[in-house]
Amino acid sequence: xxxxxxxxxxxxxxxxxxxxxxxxxxxxxxxxxxxxxxxxxxxxxxxxxxxxxxxxxxxxxxxxxxxxxxxxxxxxxxxxxxxxxxxxxxxxxxxxxxxxxxxxxxxxxxxxxxxxxxxxxxxxxxxxxxxxxxxxxxxxxxxxxxxxxxxxxxxxxxxxxxxxxxxxxxxxx
Amino acid sequence: xxxxxxxxxxxxxxxxxxxxxxxxxxxxxxxxxxxxxxxxxxxxxxxxxxxxxxxxxxxxxxxxxxxxxxxxxxxxxxxxxxxxxxxxxxxxxxxxxxxxxxxxxxxxxxxxxxxxxxxxxxxxxxxxxxxxxxxxxxxxxxxxxxxxxxxxxxxxxxxxxxxxxxxxxxxxxxxxxxxxxxxxxxxxxxxxxxxxxxxxxxxxxxxxxxxxxxxxxxxxxxxxxxxxxxxxxxxxxxxxxxxxxxxxxxxxxxxxxxxxxxxxxxxxxxxxxxxxxxxxxxxxxxxxxxxxxxxxxxxx
Numbered sequence: 001x002x003x004x005x006x007x008x009x010x011x012x013x014x015x016x017x018x019x020x021x022x023x024x025x026x027x028x029x030x031x032x033x034x035x036x037x038x039x040x041x042x043x044x045x046x047x048x049x050x051x052x053x054x055x056x057x058x059x060x061x062x063x064x065x066x067x068x069x070x071x072x073x074x075x076x077x078x079x080x081x082x083x084x085x086x087x088x089x090x091x092x093x094x095x096x097x098x099x100x101x102x103x104x105x106x107x108x109x110x111x112x113x114x115x116x117x118x119x120x121x122x123x124x125x126x127x128x129x130x131x132x133x134x135x136x137x138x139x140x141x142x143x144x145x146x147x148x149x150x151x152x153x154x155x156x157x158x159x160x161x162x163x164x165x166x167x168x169x170x171x172x173x
Numbered sequence: 174x175x176x177x178x179x180x181x182x183x184x185x186x187x188x189x190x191x192x193x194x195x196x197x198x199x200x201x202x203x204x205x206x207x208x209x210x211x212x213x214x215x216x217x218x219x220x221x222x223x224x225x226x227x228x229x230x231x232x233x234x235x236x237x238x239x240x241x242x243x244x245x246x247x248x249x250x251x252x253x254x255x256x257x258x259x260x261x262x263x264x265x266x267x268x269x270x271x272x273x274x275x276x277x278x279x280x281x282x283x284x285x286x287x288x289x290x291x292x293x294x295x296x297x298x299x300x301x302x303x304x305x306x307x308x309x310x311x312x313x314x315x316x317x318x319x320x321x322x323x324x325x326x327x328x329x330x331x332x333x334x335x336x337x338x339x340x341x342x343x344x345x346x347x348x349x350x351x352x353x354x355x356x357x358x359x360x361x362x363x364x365x366x367x368x369x370x371x372x373x374x375x376x377x378x379x380x381x382x383x384x385x386x387x388x389x390x391x392x393x394x395x396x397x398x399x400x401x402x403x404x405x406x407x408x409x410x411x412x413x414x415x416x417x418x419x420x421x422x423x424x425x426x427x428x429x430x431x432x433x434x435x436x437x438x439x440x441x442x443x444x445x446x447x448x449x450x451x452x453x454x455x456x457x458x459x460x461x462x463x464x465x466x467x468x469x470x471x472x473x
Contacts, residue, residue: 018185018186018187037185037187037188038185038186038227059222060219060222061215061219061284061286061287062284064284067286070289073261073289074285074289075289075290076284076286076290079213079215079290081218083188083190084214126285126286129285133264144280144285147285148284148285148286148287149284
């Protein structure tokens, strides 16, 4: 028996053909799409699902503009391939907030946490991840958590101040 | 960059997703050099964008949960880390949190979002990962497996021999002497920015002396960036067996700069890397003595 067939029939392994059907959840809505297994998640989000709130910039995991949550974990959507999201849950900036702003969005508005806004989607996702792990981050914690998110306007002061205000609200210093 | 992404995406490999180590090895045996083990694939994707061939088959290890385990082995005195443990696991893993120096080393690698995808095994198997010098300094062992055997070897021997071709890296074993790990070990990464950045170089070391101030163990390793990871064995030989107060730091500095064959690129010269490495290593070794709570008469 060809091992490929064996893999298909064997419950301990699955074989995905070069064009695959993916089922996954984005912002609590289920999607099924057909794509190449190595297609980038960032392209799936922006081009196939029209969720263009997630930005693309460097494409190599250096700038954080494309940050999303994958099963609750912060990831760079430019370095996640299609087959890696099969069956998983993704949260993009469109899934943050609703009729009213999320508290992180509110803090960015109140404290001047954005300038041109290009990095803001990724920043807010990274802050959501930080606060989920540590509701009262210090300035050092904030800088460490946002080290992978670059702001070309260099507006870091307002961003750090935004997160500090949330930390204080949660009882931090 | 989008065009580059599209260009490697033209060729679509077949993705094989085994759920056991044995099945992964069986698939590798079947497809040989046409298949490559992957997990997060954060480094591999960048290499594919830069023109490296994408294999016909990717054997994804992500569903092999036992390779994500982190465990103490009290009998052996070892910390065992599964190869596909994400670099960012130090944030949530209660065992890794017990070892601040390991956590600190992991925080220097890539960015938080990448660390949630990139794995410790991937950083090693890439051959130039920032973690390799740290593992060399700690006398870490690597466990490889193929269909015939489980092969446990020192990270240093693996780096020199590369006899594991086709084998699956399953575990990283670190000697579990907490006192040595936290009190006699250092790890420093130098880049062009204060926060997340590619390395210019990474140095790591360990030094321990007995009650009579005789240096009984020393390991010094360099890597990072384009530098091939290596241990400075001549420098180690120069130091070991001496008493702390006998160390001539100027000579040690000179030995390091002679022994370290540093990479050179358009931005950083080899000489600069040598000087940075020697300064860091001498400063860190001196710091180990000064923090010992006993002034051992370090000779400057």
